[in-house]
Amino acid sequence: MCFQRGPAHESPKETVTMITFTIDGKSVTAREQDNILDVAQDNDIFVPALCHHRAVRSYGACRLCLVEVNSGTRTRVVAACSYRVEQGISVDTQAPTAVQARNVVMEMLLARCPDSKAVRDLATKMGVAETRFPKQEKDCILCGLCVQVCAEKLGLATLSFVGRGSQRRVMVPFGQQSQDCIGCGACAAVCPTGAIKVHDQGEQRTLSTWNTNLPRVQCSKCGKHFGTVRQCDSVTKKTALGIDASQLCPDCRREAAAGSLSSYFRSQEARPDGRN
Amino acid sequence: MPRSALGTPVETLDKIRQVAIKRRPPETAEIRVCCGTGCQARGSLDVLEAIKGEVQNLDADGEKPRVKKTGCQGFCEMGTVVLKTPEDFFHCRVKPEDAPAIVHRGSEADESVRKLQFPDPATGEPVNRMQDIPFYRKQKRLVLSRNGSVDPEDILDCIATGGYHALASVLAHTPPEEVIATVEKSGLRGRGGGGFPTGRKWRTCRDAPGAKRYVICNADEGDPGAFMDRSILEGAPHAVLEGMAIGAYAIGARQGFIYVRNEYPLAVERVTLAIAQAGEFGLLGENILGTDFSFSVRVMRGGGAFVCGESTALMASLQGEVGEPRTKYIHTVKSGLWDCPTTLNNVETWANVPIIFEMGADKYASIGSEGSKGTKIFSVVGKCKNTGLVEVPMGITVREIVEDICGGVQNDKQLKAVQTGGPSGGCIPASLADLPVDFDSLTEAGSMMGSGGMIVMDEDTCMVDVAKYFTDFLRKESCGKCTPCREGTDIMYQILCRISKGQGKEEDLELLEEIGKTLKVASLCALGQTAANPVLSTIRYFREEYLQHIRNGVCPAGVCRELLSYSIDPELCKGCGKCVRACPSEAITGEKKKPHVIDAEKCVACGVCYDQCAFNAVQRTSPRKKR
Numbered sequence: 001m002c003f004q005r006g007p008a009h010e011s012p013k014e015t016v017t018m019i020t021f022t023i024d025g026k027s028v029t030a031r032e033q034d035n036i037l038d039v040a041q042d043n044d045i046f047v048p049a050l051c052h053h054r055a056v057r058s059y060g061a062c063r064l065c066l067v068e069v070n071s072g073t074r075t076r077v078v079a080a081c082s083y084r085v086e087q088g089i090s091v092d093t094q095a096p097t098a099v100q101a102r103n104v105v106m107e108m109l110l111a112r113c114p115d116s117k118a119v120r121d122l123a124t125k126m127g128v129a130e131t132r133f134p135k136q137e138k139d140c141i142l143c144g145l146c147v148q149v150c151a152e153k154l155g156l157a158t159l160s161f162v163g164r165g166s167q168r169r170v171m172v173p174f175g176q177q178s179q180d181c182i183g184c185g186a187c188a189a190v191c192p193t194g195a196i197k198v199h200d201q202g203e204q205r206t207l208s209t210w211n212t213n214l215p216r217v218q219c220s221k222c223g224k225h226f227g228t229v230r231q232c233d234s235v236t237k238k239t240a241l242g243i244d245a246s247q248l249c250p251d252c253r254r255e256a257a258a259g260s261l262s263s264y265f266r267s268q269e270a271r272p273d274g275r276n
Numbered sequence: 277m278p279r280s281a282l283g284t285p286v287e288t289l290d291k292i293r294q295v296a297i298k299r300r301p302p303e304t305a306e307i308r309v310c311c312g313t314g315c316q317a318r319g320s321l322d323v324l325e326a327i328k329g330e331v332q333n334l335d336a337d338g339e340k341p342r343v344k345k346t347g348c349q350g351f352c353e354m355g356t357v358v359l360k361t362p363e364d365f366f367h368c369r370v371k372p373e374d375a376p377a378i379v380h381r382g383s384e385a386d387e388s389v390r391k392l393q394f395p396d397p398a399t400g401e402p403v404n405r406m407q408d409i410p411f412y413r414k415q416k417r418l419v420l421s422r423n424g425s426v427d428p429e430d431i432l433d434c435i436a437t438g439g440y441h442a443l444a445s446v447l448a449h450t451p452p453e454e455v456i457a458t459v460e461k462s463g464l465r466g467r468g469g470g471g472f473p474t475g476r477k478w479r480t481c482r483d484a485p486g487a488k489r490y491v492i493c494n495a496d497e498g499d500p501g502a503f504m505d506r507s508i509l510e511g512a513p514h515a516v517l518e519g520m521a522i523g524a525y526a527i528g529a530r531q532g533f534i535y536v537r538n539e540y541p542l543a544v545e546r547v548t549l550a551i552a553q554a555g556e557f558g559l560l561g562e563n564i565l566g567t568d569f570s571f572s573v574r575v576m577r578g579g580g581a582f583v584c585g586e587s588t589a590l591m592a593s594l595q596g597e598v599g600e601p602r603t604k605y606i607h608t609v610k611s612g613l614w615d616c617p618t619t620l621n622n623v624e625t626w627a628n629v630p631i632i633f634e635m636g637a638d639k640y641a642s643i644g645s646e647g648s649k650g651t652k653i654f655s656v657v658g659k660c661k662n663t664g665l666v667e668v669p670m671g672i673t674v675r676e677i678v679e680d681i682c683g684g685v686q687n688d689k690q691l692k693a694v695q696t697g698g699p700s701g702g703c704i705p706a707s708l709a710d711l712p713v714d715f716d717s718l719t720e721a722g723s724m725m726g727s728g729g730m731i732v733m734d735e736d737t738c739m740v741d742v743a744k745y746f747t748d749f750l751r752k753e754s755c756g757k758c759t760p761c762r763e764g765t766d767i768m769y770q771i772l773c774r775i776s777k778g779q780g781k782e783e784d785l786e787l788l789e790e791i792g793k794t795l796k797v798a799s800l801c802a803l804g805q806t807a808a809n810p811v812l813s814t815i816r817y818f819r820e821e822y823l824q825h826i827r828n829g830v831c832p833a834g835v836c837r838e839l840l841s842y843s844i845d846p847e848l849c850k851g852c853g854k855c856v857r858a859c860p861s862e863a864i865t866g867e868k869k870k871p872h873v874i875d876a877e878k879c880v881a882c883g884v885c886y887d888q889c890a891f892n893a894v895q896r897t898s899p900r901k902k903r
Contacts, residue, residue: 060603063759063798077797082603097797101760104794108763132787133767142756161598161756164581166766168756 023091030085037065037080040093047093048102048126050109050118050192051143052081056152059144062109064122066102068095077101107131112138116193139195142168146187146196156180159187159210172210183207183214183228200225219249226250285565289435289444292557296436305341307331307378308359308424309370312348312510313503313542315355319372320345323356326375334379341379344433347423347511350665351411354394359406359424366406367392397661397683411662414681416643418651419627420667423511428546431553434514440559442633443518446525447567455526456482459629461637463649468494468585468622469697469726470802471648471715477619481609482527484617489529491520492613492620494590495536495543498582499698500749502729504653505623507665509536509543512627513550517560517573519621519629524571527619531572535590538577548575582699582753586801587612587620589755600755601801622727624653645671648714652725658695658732659686668713675709678732689734692833693817697726699746699753700806702813703739722813724806738835739818740825744772746810754803761804764795768811775822777838778829778899785815785822829899837881841900844885846871848893855885855894 017032023045030039035058040047051062060082067080070090077098080091092098106123111133113119119141123129144161147170151157158181162171172178183205188196199206205214205228214228227235232246239245248256283291309315309324328343341360349357354368358378367378370392377388384404393402394409403409417424427433434440446455460475481489493516497505509516520532536544551573554560562570576594583589584599591613593599612618628650632640641649648670654677657663661683668677674694678684685691693703696713702723704711711717715725733742751765768791774780792808799805815822824830831839844855844864849871856864856872863879866872871893874885886894 058603060800061757061759063800066798078605079603079800083605101794101797104790105759105798108759108767111767112759112763133763134770141759142762144757161600163756164583165751165754165756165762168762 019085019087021085021087021089021091024093025090032085034085035081036067036069036078036083036085036091039085040067040080040091045093046125047080048106048122049081050122050141051145053145053149053190055190056145056148058082059148061144062141063105064102064109066098066105068092068098102126103128107133109141112136113141113193115139116141116195118193139193140170141193141195142170143192144170145190145192146170149186149190154182154184154186156182172212175211178210178212181207181210181212181214182230182234183212184231184234217246219252220247221252221256222249224249224251283566285444285447285567286441288558288565289440292432293435296432300342300433300436302436304339306359306361307341307343308346308361309343310347310349310355310357310359310424311345312352312355312423312507314348314352315357316542318355320356320370322372323358323370323375326372327358327379330375330379344427345429346425347428348420348507348665349424350415350417350420350507350667351409351662352664353662354664358392364405364407365389366394366404366409368394410683411664411666411681414672414676415667416651416669417667418631418643419508419512419515419624419653420665422515423507426512426514428511428513429549431514431550431557431559434512435557438634439514440518440554442630443521443525443559444565446522446633447565447569452482452526452528455522458637459526459632462632462640463644464625464628464632464640465648465715466621467624467628467652467727469724471725474621474625477609477621478523478527480607481617481619484610486617488531488614488616489524489527490613490616490618491524491527491529491532492590492594492618493520493532493534493536493626494585494587494620494622495534495540495547496578496585496590497537497540497623497727498585498753499727499729501657501731502655502698502727504655504665504728506540506543508623508627508653509534509540509547513543513547514554515627515630516547516623517550517554519626520573521560521564521571522629522633523619523621523626525569527617529619530570532574533594533613534573534575535578535584535594536575537580539580544575544577551575581755582749583755583801583803586803588801590620591618600757601803603800624728643669645712645714647716648725652713652728654713654728654730656682656730656732658730659689659734659737660684660732661686670714671712673710673712674704677713677730678709682732685732685734687734689736691732692735692737693733693739693742695723695731695733695742695746695810696729697724697806697809698729699749700724700803700809701726701729702809703733703742703817704813705817707817722816723809736833736835738776738831738833739814739821740772740776740831741833741835743810743814744769744776747772747807750803750807750810754807758798758800758804760795760798761800761807764791764799764804765807767791768808772811775825776831776836778825778836780822780826782823782826784826785819788812789815831898834896834898836898837883839898839900840881840883841876841897842874842879842881842883842886843895843897844872844874845893845895848891850891850893852890854888854890858884858888860884 018029019032020029028043047065049065058081060079065080066077069078106128110123110131114135147159150159158178185198188198196209216225216228217232226249235245311320334340356370358367358370381389396403456478464474465471495505578584581599584593586601587608589599589601608618644650651667651669653667656666691706693705695703718725747769751769754761756762771784792812795808796805851869861878861880863875864872
């Protein structure tokens with residue numbers, strides 16, 4: 001894979017080793033490949049995070065999920081999303097150094113994306129009311145979820161980071177109409193701030209953030225436009241069921257499936273022995 | 277003991293060595309021309325050719341000296357440097373036309389080479405021998421010793437002088453466990469900046485589960501002003517390869533990589549050649565020296581991102597991915613390159629390995645200070661008299677390096693601070709000049725060893741400006757992956773800009789410190805974690821200077837342009853007109869041979885007139901006068 005990040009996930013083992021440790025004094029149990037953030041969330045313990053999604057590998061970019069971990073020999077602040085659980089550690093989500101650091105990080109994000117609802121809501125939840133830093137007018141927090149989902153889940157790697165430091169942004173190659181984007185919109189679905197715009201109009205889907213326009217297919221039954229041509233081709237190929245996904249829109253497909261099922265059952269009822 | 281048809285590894289190497297010595301008898305006199313990048317820029321290749329030509333013309337009866345190109349001799353300020361053995365006559369600032377004088381030089385007091393001799397700074401008398409020059413006298417050149425004596429493009433020359441002997445004897449007598457124990461005993465710590473104990477790193481890597489293992493040489497030296505790794509790769513590439521082979525043998529790796537920045541063409545060329553030559557002589561590749569140990573090395577060129585010197589970013593780049601770091605909660609020694617156990621060390625660390633085995637761990641550990649053993653190479657630049665590469669035992673004081681070795685501050689100005697550790701290092705004030713230079717005391721003082729850059733600053737340096745410069749460098753080189761480093765360095769830079777314009781507030785200092793602390797705690801990799809060092813260390817030691825900028829709009833060092841104004845003293849001005857011609861904004865007027873005047877409205881405070889005036893008539897004042 002061309003966009004591999006972090007330590008590789010271990011292949012599923014026959015037996016799952018369980019790990020016991022504490023978060024804020026509460027004893028919790030988790031699988032050994034779990035990270036602190038997921039376990040905390042599963043146990044209803046609030047740890048702020050913006051760049052984490054369980055569907056993809058931990059990236060550790062936003063630095064909002066900082067917590068303090070005591071491993072017996074050493075106490076340090078770590079990113080909960082990237083730190084794999086260990087037997088016997090104690091995690092303190094309210095340690096002053098961690099809280100102080102993530103509050104300043106939140107101020108930085110608030111300054112970067114002052115108009116993002118997701119960022120503002122999380123800031124309020126964290127108790128960060130205002131930012132002391134100069135405001136920019138950006139809507140992307142560079143969490144990288146879109147890049148990851150495209151590479152890891154779609155296997156396309158249409159998107160990548162471009163530029164360094166404050167010039168960093170996410171783009172398709174050379175900022176030009178993408179050759180590989182299928183217009184599935186997974187990037188937009190996973191984006192925490194709604195920075196990625198997907199717009200459907202008639203025969204065309206426009207992903208203005210990626211300077212990409214893609215033709216949509218028309219349902220052979222109802223005439224409605226639905227997914228993009230590339231998207232339907234991709235589904236046809238991936239499912240390999242010999243069904244052309246670009247023929248019917250989801251509604252008509254459902255209808256057709258229901259119709260063929262009911263005629264199947266009717267034909268079953270018609271047989272006296274009830275067997276095939 | 278592993279044995280091949282040729283004998284033990286030591287015997288095998290010895291056979292090659294005999295051939296090498298026969299071809300290059302050690303008793304033959306040598307003329308060694310420094311062909312490091314610095315001297316090459318000053319035309320050393322022409323000097324080499326001129327000397328070769330001159331030697332060719334010598335009478336046939338006498339034995340002709342061997343003319344050799346060597347790696348960097350360290351004294352770059354004085355290039356081209358030419359050394360003549362066996363007397364060790366040292367010549368500096370050599371031009372091609374000086375070739376006959378050097379070749380025919382017979383005695384110490386030869387008048388014809390007088391202008392090529394280094395004048396003793398105290399007496400002004402010409403110095404003959406390299407070891408008598410103050411710049412070299414206080415140094416302890418272990419790693420750099422090969423740089424000046426061996427032809428980096430000729431492996432036989434290297435073998436003739438003891439190269440690869442450490443590898444051969446390790447392969448012959450020492451099991452991998454013992455190799456690691458020796459490195460642990462030597463106290464060697466990583467020279468790339470972190471200072472992690474090398475032996476412990478190797479042990480963890482060897483013990484980590486995995487079928488494949490890798491060793492990497494980090495030659496992505498990106499600190500502005502630092503060039504020790506480049507010089508080692510250019511001057512002694514075989515020392516690095518030998519060290520890597522010993523390391524690979526110890527941890528059980530078969531493949532190594534040298535990640536070198538593409539901006540180092542000579543280093544890339546020489547190390548590539550060295551790998552090819554080592555392969556020819558069976559010192560790399562399959563069954564090294566007839567043993568069952570196989571190891572090959574590939575050169576990978578970096579694209580010039582500063583962050584790719586960070587181990588995980590480097591490995592990502594090696595794998596063909598975007599060069600950005602990842603969290604290291606699982607260390608790269610356990611899961612590094614392609615998720616395999618990987619040992620990454622810096623060029624200088626690898627070059628130290630053969631030395632440890634040649635001199636013995638105990639003897640190596642006797643050099644240096646309590647927690648930092650061996651020597652360290654510094655590239656000393658800035659406002660000192662003798663800039664260049666300096667190899668000193670750890671624990672030497674900053675003062676000894678700046679004053680004794682590098683001849684003190686230029687123009688007899690006051691030392692203000694020494695910046696160590698590269699852009700994310702910190703400034704050590706002159707009041708701490710007696711601080712011993714080792715990993716722990718530098719960190720304690722708010723700076724760090726880093727890879728060994730050392731910038732000497734005099735009283736004309738503004739510390740706000742210094743912090744601004746390095747923060748600007750870091751904000752541009754931050755990969756931008758994590759929020760604190762990307763946004764934090766940018767915000768700090770904006771605040772520093774404000775302060776240097778006299779628009780700062782006192783609360784800014786607290787804010788800078790708060791951002792700095794956040795960067796330390798919250799950043800993903802070492803670049804971000806140390807990015808606040810320039811700001812935090814200058815606030816710590818030079819708070820008063822910051823306050824002068826903020827409260828009074830004064831830049832005491834006269835650097836911050838927005839806080840300066842220039843005027844001409846009519847008593848001193850001779851009306852020569854030099855400043856008029858130099859001024860970019862046509863702000864200076866005046867009749868010939870009459871005192872000139874600067875129009876404050878037009879003046880952009882660039883300071884060109886100040887630098888140009890031969891009569892010190894241009895006055896610089898801070899704060900800026902009201903227009």
